[in-house]
Each structure stands twice: as structure tokens, then as C-alpha cells.
Amino acid sequence: MTEPRREVDAVVVGAGFAGLYAHYRLRELGLSVQGYEAAADVGGTWWWNRYPGARCDVESMDYSYSFSPELEREWTWSERYATQPEILRYVDHVAERFDLRRDIQFDTRVTAMRWDEPAERWHVSTDQGDEVSAQFCVMATGCLSAPKELDIEGVDAFEGTVLFTSRWPHEGVDLTGQRVGVVGTGSSGIQSIPLIAEQAAHVTVFQRTPNFTMPARNAPLDAETVQARKAHAREHRQAMRDSRAGVVVANPEVSALSVDDDERAARYGTAWEAGTLYAMIASYTDLLVNKEANDTAAEFVRSRIRDVVDDPDVAERLSPRSHPLGTKRPCLDTNYYATFNRDNVTLVDLRATPLVGVTPAGIRTEATEYELDVIVFATGFDAMTGPLLRAGIVGAHGVALAEKWAAGPRTYLGIATAGFPNLFLITGPGSPSVLVNMMVAIEQHVDWIADCIAYLRAEGAESIDATPEAEDEWVEHVNAVASRTLFPTAASWWMGANVPGKPRVFMPYIGGFPQYTGVCDAVAHDDYRGFSVRRASTGERSATAASA
Numbered sequence: 336m337t338e339p340r341r342e343v344d345a346v347v348v349g350a351g352f353a354g355l356y357a358h359y360r361l362r363e364l365g366l367s368v369q370g371y372e373a374a375a376d377v378g379g380t381w382w383w384n385r386y387p388g389a390r391c392d393v394e395s396m397d398y399s400y401s402f403s404p405e406l407e408r409e410w411t412w413s414e415r416y417a418t419q420p421e422i423l424r425y426v427d428h429v430a431e432r433f434d435l436r437r438d439i440q441f442d443t444r445v446t447a448m449r450w451d452e453p454a455e456r457w458h459v460s461t462d463q464g465d466e467v468s469a470q471f472c473v474m475a476t477g478c479l480s481a482p483k484e485l486d487i488e489g490v491d492a493f494e495g496t497v498l499f500t501s502r503w504p505h506e507g508v509d510l511t512g513q514r515v516g517v518v519g520t521g522s523s524g525i526q527s528i529p530l531i532a533e534q535a536a537h538v539t540v541f542q543r544t545p546n547f548t549m550p551a552r553n554a555p556l557d558a559e560t561v562q563a564r565k566a567h568a569r570e571h572r573q574a575m576r577d578s579r580a581g582v583v584v585a586n587p588e589v590s591a592l593s594v595d596d597d598e599r600a601a602r603y604g605t606a607w608e609a610g611t612l613y614a615m616i617a618s619y620t621d622l623l624v625n626k627e628a629n630d631t632a633a634e635f636v637r638s639r640i641r642d643v644v645d646d647p648d649v650a651e652r653l654s655p656r657s658h659p660l661g662t663k664r665p666c667l668d669t670n671y672y673a674t675f676n677r678d679n680v681t682l683v684d685l686r687a688t689p690l691v692g693v694t695p696a697g698i699r700t701e702a703t704e705y706e707l708d709v710i711v712f713a714t715g716f717d718a719m720t721g722p723l724l725r726a727g728i729v730g731a732h733g734v735a736l737a738e739k740w741a742a743g744p745r746t747y748l749g750i751a752t753a754g755f756p757n758l759f760l761i762t763g764p765g766s767p768s769v770l771v772n773m774m775v776a777i778e779q780h781v782d783w784i785a786d787c788i789a790y791l792r793a794e795g796a797e798s799i800d801a802t803p804e805a806e807d808e809w810v811e812h813v814n815a816v817a818s819r820t821l822f823p824t825a826a827s828w829w830m831g832a833n834v835p836g837k838p839r840v841f842m843p844y845i846g847g848f849p850q851y852t853g854v855c856d857a858v859a860h861d862d863y864r865g866f867s868v869r870r871a872s873t874g875e876r877s878a879t880a881a882s883a
């Protein structure tokens with residue numbers, strides 16, 4: 336690393352929803368801010384993921400910022416679940432309205448961040464040759480921004496076109512008349528397969544693990560619904576923040592095993608019709624903690640698959656049986672299961688006939704070779720830790736984040752990690768993040784971080800660092816809460832199980848959003864309990880125990 340050429344108060348890495356709001360709040364505090372973003376413009380995940388069918392699966396009116404009532408009043412979503420282009424138009428509007436692009440350098444990836452101990456500042460380097468010194472660094476790098484490295488042989492030799500849902504060409508792709516193979520049946524595959532099938536001559540879906548997906552029941556938003564929400568926007572936003580997952584869902588009251596089959600079927604039927612991610616799992620109190628209870632819901636979904644899919648063998652292969660409902664991220668879809676009734680769609684079950692690799696002509700399984708013109712990889716992400724570890728972060732005493740997290744991520748509240756002072760993670764591992772509506776999680780984190788920085792400035796403090804004791808306690812709590820659920824039983828990306836060699840740790844905090852925000856607020860209220868704060872005037876560190 337060379338000497339820094341410029342000094343700023345804060346560097347914000349990333350210009351998606353989290354990064355943009357961080358710019359807004361830090362600027363409000365009067366800080367000088369430098370933003371870096373690898374993409375050519377704002378939008379984060381919505382800038383990259385442009386595959387056919389990409390849309391949010393939290394309702395548009397909830398999947399938007401709440402910090403500005405004026406913004407809420409002036410923006411009107413057109414559909415219950417907005418498409419990627421509409422979400423990007425919204426991001427663009429926000430960036431323009433609040434002049435947020437001003438301090439962001441695009442097409443620039445942060446390649447190294449080193450804590451300069453004597454100076455008590457971060458030294459940040461980029462792939463464009465920038466060398467900047469900052470008192471604070473805010474990692475707005477997203478949870479699903481680092482595509483998983485492909486673990487399939489032979490891709491380079493393929494003579495057709497290779498596409499990734501996570502890096503879809505901006506000019507779009509015409510698949511008319513093409514033989515397309517899609518590898519992966521997570522949210523990206525499930526959203527894109529029906530639309531690819533409408534265009535392509537033939538689609539071969541290579542499925543390793545069938546996923547639970549529910550019909551989105553997407554529709555245009557009518558003016559009355561929009562007006563009614565806008566009229567009660569403040570109350571609704573508060574209800575979202577008070578809810579377990581950042582969306583308003585009635586809390587279940589009884590066990591699935593306490594009612595008879597008819598009552599359960601009626602309840603699941605209503606949830607299935609609701610067209611939301613959370614309705615099924617929120618039907619009963621014990622679906623995520625009791626396998627027997629969960630089986631009743633999982634079997635209900637399997638019976639719906641059998642209703643829709645004509646071929647009983649295909650229906651069975653599409654039916655998830657390897658994990659309980661909700662323990663891998665479920666999906667919302669439009670016409671996914673019905674797509675397998677089309678003459679131009681073939682399902683290949685990779686559990687029955689494992690994938691051998693890509694050949695020059697297509698994809699080979701242990702049974703046969705499928706000739707293809709295009710392969711679409713919807714193979715997922717090195718989630719949550721990937722984006723942070725790829726930024727080359729080295730903290731106090733020269734310890735790399737990758738070294739510290741070798742056995743899995745360790746954070747205090749998912750916001751800070753001990754030994755990395757003045758480094759703030761937005762929706763980091765150990766926070767509710769991907770288990771809740773991301774917009775709610777992002778705003779809460781950015782607000783907490785901005786308040787913390789304001790506190791440090793008011794106190795004349797130079798730096799703040801989580802204490803190892805507070806971090807240990809929090810990690811223990813995060814693990815203890817997860818271990819009481821069915822989540823750790825599934826090979827999910829939440830567990831790091833999708834990336835070969837990644838430590839298996841349940842990364843998000845499952846204790847519930849209000850419980851989590853209660854802890855964050857109490858920590859701040861108690862002079863940042865569990866953190867050590869160094870004040871310039873005395874040169875001394877003060878720290879209070881996390882459980883004080």
C-alpha cells in the first residue's frame with residue numbers, strides 16, 4: 336500500500352439501498368464521505384440481477400425507504416411485486432432526489448482496507464489506484480453481491496453462450512429459438528425459468544435440490560390500495576418495525592399439531608392464496624422448531640405441486656423432501672410449477688443423475704449429454720461473508736478479517752467485529768438481515784451507525800471497537816437461538832453450505848427483529864455497552880460489559 340492521497344471522514348463501500356441511505360445519513364451529520372461502487376451506477380443487487388423475471392418478493396410498498404415521508408408520498412409503485420427495472424427506476428429517483436451520486440465513484444472496487452493503528456484511521460485502496468484515509472468505514476456491500484465461484488467442470492470449453500443470472504447482460508438476451516439449459520432452482524432460477532421457457536425453443540432445467548416456492552399472485556396495484564397505504568404510511572411503517580420479519584403478518588397463536596387435518600388444510604389454503612413469503616410459515620407457532628409440525632405444511636405444498644404438475648413423476652421430482660419448509664430461503668413465483676407442463680421444458684433431476692460437467696456441446700450428466708446453445712447459471716452467491724472477505728480487510732495488529740473469520744463470522748450485533756475499530760457492517764452476519772425485509776434491516780442499521788458516529792463526535796472520541804467479551808456473548812446468543820430451530824438442519828446458504836469449504840454456521844440472527852432492535856437500542860442507550868471507546872483528550876479507552 337502506498338501513502339493515502341486524500342483524507343475523508345468516512346468511506347462507504349457500495350451504492351445499493353444500504354450505501355445510498357448511509358450517504359444520506361452521514362452527510363446529514365456533516366461528515367465528508369467518499370463512496371466506492373463496483374458497478375457503473377447505483378442499485379446494488381438490482382443493478383446486477385437483470386435476468387428475465389427478476390422482481391422483489393417483499394411487496395413493493397414495503398420494499399422501499401421509509402426515512403422520507405415526502406419520498407413515500409411522491410413515489411407510486413405499479414405492481415404488488417415490482418420488476419427489477421421499476422426498482423432500478425426507484426433507486427435512480429432516490430439518488431437524484433437527494434443528490435446522492437455526488438460523492439460516489441463508480442466502476443471502482445475496493446481491493447484493500449487496512450487499519451492504520453497509530454493514525455487510528457482506515458487506509459482504503461481501490462482497483463482504480465485510489466488511496467484514501469478515513470476515520471470510519473461503512474460496509475454497504477450487501478449480503479448477496481458476491482456470486483459463488485462456479486464449481487462445475489468444463490465451462491470454458493462450452494461452444495455456446497454462458498450466462499449468469501447474477502451478471503445478466505444489460506442489453507438483454509434474445510433466446511428465441513435457442514436450446515437453453517438452466518442450472519439452479521433457487522429464487523433466481525425459479526423466477527427466470529417460466530419467462531425463459533416462453534421464449535426459448537427448449538429449456539432443460541438442471542435441478543439439484545427442489546425448493547419450496549409459493550405463487551406470488553402478483554397484480555397491478557390499484558389507486559385505492561395505494562392511497563389507503565399512503566394515508567396510513569407512518570402507522571404501517573411502525574407496524575413493520577414492530578413485526579418479527581419487517582413485514583406485517585398476523586402472529587400465529589397455536590401449534591400446527593393442536594388442530595385437526597381439516598382446520599390445518601383450511602389455514603394452509605388461506606396462506607397459499609395470500610401470495611406472500613411469510614404467510615405459510617406464520618400459520619402456526621411451531622413450524623420452524625418442530626419437524627413434525629413442519630411436515631404438515633411441507634406436505635401441503637407438495638400436494639399443491641401434484642395439483643399443478645400433470646406428470647406425477649415430474650411432480651415428485653419437483654417436491655422438496657430434503658429440508659423442512661422455510662429452512663432454505665423459500666421463493667415466490669409466477670407460473671413456476673405450471674411451466675413444467677409445457678412441451679418445451681424438461682426437468683433433469685441431478686440427485687438421480689448427477690451432473691458430470693459442461694462439454695463443448697452442452698451439459699453431461701451420468702445418464703446422458705444434453706446439447707445446448709445457451710447455459711444459464713443461477714447458482715447463487717457466497718452469501719453474507721463473501722462480500723466482506725473479498726474487500727481485503729486487515730484490522731488491528733495486522734489481523735485479516737479472513738483469518739479472524741476462518742471458522743465462521745464473529746460479530747457484535749452484526750454491526751461490528753472486535754479488532755476492527757470504526758468499521759461498521761450494514762446487515763452483517765449476526766444481525767437479522769436476510770431473514771427480514773432488507774429495507775427495514777438496512778434503515779435500522781444505518782440509523783444506529785449514524786447515531787453511533789454522532790455520539791463519538793460529541794464525546795470527542797477517536798475510535799470505537801467491539802470488545803471480544805461482548806462479541807463472544809453475542810455469537811453464543813446467535814448460535815443458541817438458531818440451535819433451538821430447524822434452520823441448522825438444512826444445507827442452505829444461510830448456513831454457508833452452498834459454498835464448498837465454507838464453515839457451516841447459521842449466519843443471520845433468528846431471534847426476531849423487535850428483540851434485536853431492543854438490544855441495539857439498549858446498547859446505544861448505555862453508552863455503547865460492549866464497545867470500547869477511545870477518547871482523544873485522555874487517550875484512554877472506556878468499556879462496559881455487554882451484559883451490564
Ligand code: N01
Binds near residue numbers: 518526828
Ligand atoms: O441462489 P440459491 P439464487 N450444480 O443459492 C444450485 C435472493 N434472491 O440466486 O440447493 C448444480 O438460492 C443450487 O442447488 P443446491 C434470495 O434471498 C431474491 O437463486 O445447492 N446445482 C440451487 O438450486 C435467494 O435465496 C430474489 O443443491 C447447483 C441454486 O443453484 C438468494 O438471493 C431473487 C450447483 C442456487 O440457488 C439466492 O438466490 C433472486 C452445482 N454445482 C434471489 N451450484 C427476489 O425475489 C449451485 N447449484 C427477491
